[in-house]
Structure formats: structure tokens, C-alpha cells
Amino acid sequence: MHLALFIIFGLMCLGGAVNLLLQRHPINSALSLIVVMSSLAVLYLLLGAEFLALAQIIVYSGAIMVLFVFVIMLLNAGEEERTHGSRAAYLAGIPGVMALFAVLTSTFFTLRTSFGSARLGGFLVTTQDLSRVLFRNLLLPFEVTSILILVAILGAVVLAGKER
């Protein structure tokens, strides 16, 4: 059951990410990113993070992606133009990405026995456990993030609302 769900939603994740890369219209990329985020929510649920799975759906595929789709529609973004970027990005970046992926994958693969495996229901963090840590030990960082959000709202209004 766990394995089947992991394979289905892991493949959906990878497929959505590759589709984001291949599509030329930004709205198609945005919709495939929504697929990636929603299937990541299922993977969080499999790993026992029930609050994060819901927050992923509400915050990421709800709020943030609606903002993206809204901006794409507002700016009437069309198909991506085919222009050449910087040569350094292609020459150093693409082998760098390959090397990064190879190093990470080989590290995780060689350490796979020491990581163990995840069973369904083996480790479940309820909202109660999460909020106990969040509001007892980490109350100050939590309040600081609310100031961050406030500053971000003000910044967004100042940047986007300026009429000339």
C-alpha cells in the first residue's frame, strides 16, 4: 500500500516537474507545479506529517499558486520567447546540475541501509505535537515570522500598487 502510493505520487511529482521544464507557456508550467505540490502533500501524509500535508495544499497549491496564476493572467503572459541566455549558465550550470544530482543520489544510495525505511503509521506527528513544540519552544521565531509577513504585505503593496 505504502509502496504503491509512493510510486504513484512520486512519479506524478517527477512528471509534473519535467512538464514544468518542457512547457513553453507559463500557465501550463503553473498548473504542472500545482500537480507537483499536491502529490507532495500525499507524500507528506505517507511520512506522517498530517498538518504539513494540509498546509501544503492550503498554502502552496492554494494561496501561492493562485497568486502565480493571477499574475500570469494579469500580465497576459504569452509563450516564452526562444532567446539565448548567458553561455556561462549553459557551460557551467548544466554539468553542475548533473554533478549535483549524481553526488546526492550516490550519497543517498550508499547510505540507504543506515537510513532505514518508513512504515505507514510508524511515526505520526499530530497537530497537537507540532503546536506544542511551536508555541512552547519556538514562540519567538513564530512571532517574528508574523512581522515578516506584515513587512512582505507592505512591500508588495508599495511595489505593485505604484501608479505613474
Add this chain to the structure above:
Amino acid sequence: MAVPIAWYLILSAALFSIGVFAFLIKRNIITIFMSIELMLNAVNLAFVAFANHWHQVSGQIFVFFVMVVAAAEAAVGLAIIIAVYRSRETLNVDQINLMKL
């Protein structure tokens, strides 16, 4: 049937690499911004997998804070994109090459 944690981590590495790759080859500024969100999500998956491995709640707290910061970042970034589009009338990053608005 148990799934090895390493598979989750490899999936996370693959998503992160696809995100970096999209960041490099995409030319639309909105799509580049979306690939940054993809990278953040990949790192979140690694955090949750490690939280499951160590049986620690703090890994999930990190993901919570990353989500909050990503929401703030998306709001400001999209506002900057709107401001840039107003003055340049283009979304192509090759034509946005001056810091001045």
C-alpha cells in the same frame, strides 16, 4: 510494505535538480520564479523524510517556517515582477538587464 527513506531523499534530489535546471534554461521570469518554488518544495520533502527517520518534530517545524517564508517571498517577488513588467513591457529575462526600474 515499507519504503526506504533513501527513496524519498533521491526523489527530493531529483526534484531539486529539475528545479535548478529549469532555473537555468527557462527564459520567462514567472517560470523562473516557479522553479525556485519547486526547489523549496524539494528541500521540504527532504526535511520531512529526515524528521521521519530521526523521529523528531523539529524537522517538520522547519518545513512550516519554510512555507511561511515562501509565501512572503512569493508575494514580494510577484510584486517585483509586476513592477518590472510595467516599466519594461516584457517578461523575458534577457531583456531585463538593468537594475534600474
